[in-house]
Amino acid sequence: MSYGLTREQLDLQARARELARGSIAARAAEVDRTEQYPWDTVGELHAAGFMGMTVPEAYGGPGLSFLDAVLVIEQMAQCCGPAGRIAVEANMGAISAIMEYGTEEQKTFAAQFPLSGDKPAICITEPEAGSAATEMTTRADKHGNTYVLNGKKHWITGGGVSRLHLIFARVFDEAGEEQGIGGFIAVKDECKGLVIGKREPAMGLRGIPETEVLFEDLEIPQDRVLLPPRGFGDLINAYNSQRVGAGTVALGLAQGAYEQARDYTLEREQFGRPIAEFQGLQWMIADMATQIEAGRALIYRAARSRGANDSPFPDPICAAQAKLFTSEMAIKVTNDALQLFGAKGYSRNSAAERYVRDARMFAIAGGTAQMLRTLIASHQLGMKLPQHREGFIDLARRAKRSEAAE
Numbered sequence: 228m229s230y231g232l233t234r235e236q237l238d239l240q241a242r243a244r245e246l247a248r249g250s251i252a253a254r255a256a257e258v259d260r261t262e263q264y265p266w267d268t269v270g271e272l273h274a275a276g277f278m279g280m281t282v283p284e285a286y287g288g289p290g291l292s293f294l295d296a297v298l299v300i301e302q303m304a305q306c307c308g309p310a311g312r313i314a315v316e317a318n319m320g321a322i323s324a325i326m327e328y329g330t331e332e333q334k335t336f337a338a339q340f341p342l343s344g345d346k347p348a349i350c351i352t353e354p355e356a357g358s359a360a361t362e363m364t365t366r367a368d369k370h371g372n373t374y375v376l377n378g379k380k381h382w383i384t385g386g387g388v389s390r391l392h393l394i395f396a397r398v399f400d401e402a403g404e405e406q407g408i409g410g411f412i413a414v415k416d417e418c419k420g421l422v423i424g425k426r427e428p429a430m431g432l433r434g435i436p437e438t439e440v441l442f443e444d445l446e447i448p449q450d451r452v453l454l455p456p457r458g459f460g461d462l463i464n465a466y467n468s469q470r471v472g473a474g475t476v477a478l479g480l481a482q483g484a485y486e487q488a489r490d491y492t493l494e495r496e497q498f499g500r501p502i503a504e505f506q507g508l509q510w511m512i513a514d515m516a517t518q519i520e521a522g523r524a525l526i527y528r529a530a531r532s533r534g535a536n537d538s539p540f541p542d543p544i545c546a547a548q549a550k551l552f553t554s555e556m557a558i559k560v561t562n563d564a565l566q567l568f569g570a571k572g573y574s575r576n577s578a579a580e581r582y583v584r585d586a587r588m589f590a591i592a593g594g595t596a597q598m599l600r601t602l603i604a605s606h607q608l609g610m611k612l613p614q615h616r617e618g619f620i621d622l623a624r625r626a627k628r629s630e631a632a633e
C-alpha cells in the first residue's frame with residue numbers, strides 16, 4: 228500500500244530506510260546500553276538533511292511537509308527509537324511553534340538550530356503540573372524589556388544536550404497582573420539561569436536524557452518572547468505536530484519489532500518444523516500486521532490534516548486519535564514480538580526487550596492515553612469536559628438553569 232505517496236516521498240523514504248538499516252541500526256543496542264546521546268547518529272541525520280526538514284525555504288530549510296518528516300521518523304524508529312525521537316523534535320514541536328508564531332527575526336534565529344543538528348527541547352511539564360499543564364507555576368515576570376523566569380520543569384527530553392529551548396511559563400506584567408501562559412525562547416550555555424537538573428533513569432529510549440530544567444532568574448529579552456496574546460491555546464496547538472511525530476515513533480518501533488519476530492518464526496524450529504507453521508502464531512502475526520497498518524493509516528491521515536480549518540498544524544483530533552492508537556498498539560505489538568522470540572526475547576541481549584521498553588512511553592508523554600481519550604470524547608460529544616470538580620458543578624448548575632428556563 229503506497230498511501231498515495233509521491234515519487235519524491237518514496238525516494239525520501241528509501242533514503243531514510245537505507246540510513247536507518249545501516250549505521251543507525253548497527254549502533255542502536257550500544258546507544259541503549261551506554262545511555263549516551265548518539266551524536267554519531269545526529270551527525271548522520273544532519274548530513275542526510277533529516278533535521279530541520281519542515282523549516283520553510285525562506286529560513287534556510289527545505290520546507291518539507293509533516294508527512295515527509297513522518298516518513299523519515301518511521302524508518303528511523305524501526306531501527307532505533309532514540310533516532311526516531313531526535314527526528315521528531317528536530318522537525319516538529321518547538322521548531323514548528325516558532326516557525327508559525329515567531330517574528331521574522333525569531334524564525335531566522337531558531338531555524339539555524341535544527342538545521343545545524345540541534346534537537347530542540349520543549350519545556351512544559353512540572354512536578355505538580357503534568358496532565359494539568361495549565362497549572363504550571365513557572366513564572367515570567369516583566370521588568371522593562373526583559374522577562375525573568377523562575378521555576379522548575381521535569382522530564383524534559385534532551386535536557387543537557389538540546390540547545391534551543393521553548394519554555395512555557397505563566398506571564399506577569401510589571402504590576403504583577405497575570406497575562407496567561409506564554410512561550411519563551413532560550414539557548415543553553417548562552418542564557419545564564421537555564422540550569423540542567425538531575426537526569427531520570429528512564430525505562431526506555433535511554434539514549435536521550437530526560438532531565439529537570441530549572442530557571443533561576445533566567446533573563447529573556449522581549450525579542451525572544453513567543454507570548455500572549457498568542458497564549459497557551461495556540462502554543463499547545465503547535466504540539467499537535469509533536470503528537471503525530473511521537474505516534475510515528477511508536478508505529479516505527481512496532482514495525483521494527485514485528486519484522487524481526489516474524490522473520491524469527493520462519494527460522495526457529497520446534498517439533499521438527501518452523502514455529503511459523505503453528506496457527507496460534509500465524510494469527511498473532513496477522514493481528515500484529517493489521518494493527519500496525521491501522522496505526523499507519525491514522526498517522527498518515529493526521530500528518531496530512533495540516534491545513535484543515537486553516538490550521539498550520541495537524542488537526543487536534545486526528546493527531547490525538549493517531550497517537551492514542553499507535554501508542555497502545557505499539558505496547559501490544561512489541562510485547563507480542565517478544566513473545567514470539569520465547570526466552571531469547573526476554574534476554575537483554577535481544578532487541579525485542581529494547582523495543583518493549585522503548586515503546587512504553589508513548590501512552591504517557593505528550594498527553595497520556597487517558598487525556599487523549601477525554602479530548603476525543605469531548606469532540607464526539609460536542610462539549611468541553613471539565614476536569615476540575617468545580618467545572619462539573621458549573622455544568623450541572625447550567626443544565627438546571629436551562630431546565631428551569633424551559
Ligand SMILES: Cc1cc2nc3c(=O)[nH]c(=O)nc-3n(C[C@H](O)[C@H](O)[C@H](O)COP(=O)(O)OP(=O)(O)OC[C@H]3O[C@@H](n4cnc5c(N)ncnc54)[C@H](O)[C@@H]3O)c2cc1C
Pocket residue numbers: 348349350351352356357358359381382383384385429437588591592593594595596597598601614
Ligand atoms: C519519556 C518521557 C518524555 C517526556 N518528555 C517531555 C518533554 O520533553 N517536555 C515536557 O514538557 N514534558 C515531557 N514529558 C512529560 C509528560 O508530558 C507527562 O509525563 C504527561 O503529561 C503526564 O503527566 P504526569 O507524568 O505528571 O502524570 P499525571 O498527570 O500525574 O497522571 C497520572 C495518571 O493519572 C491520569 N490522569 C490524570 N488526570 C486525569 C484525568 N483528568 N482523567 C483521567 N486520567 C487522568 C494520567 O493519564 C496518568 O495515568 C515526558 C514524559 C516522559 C515519560
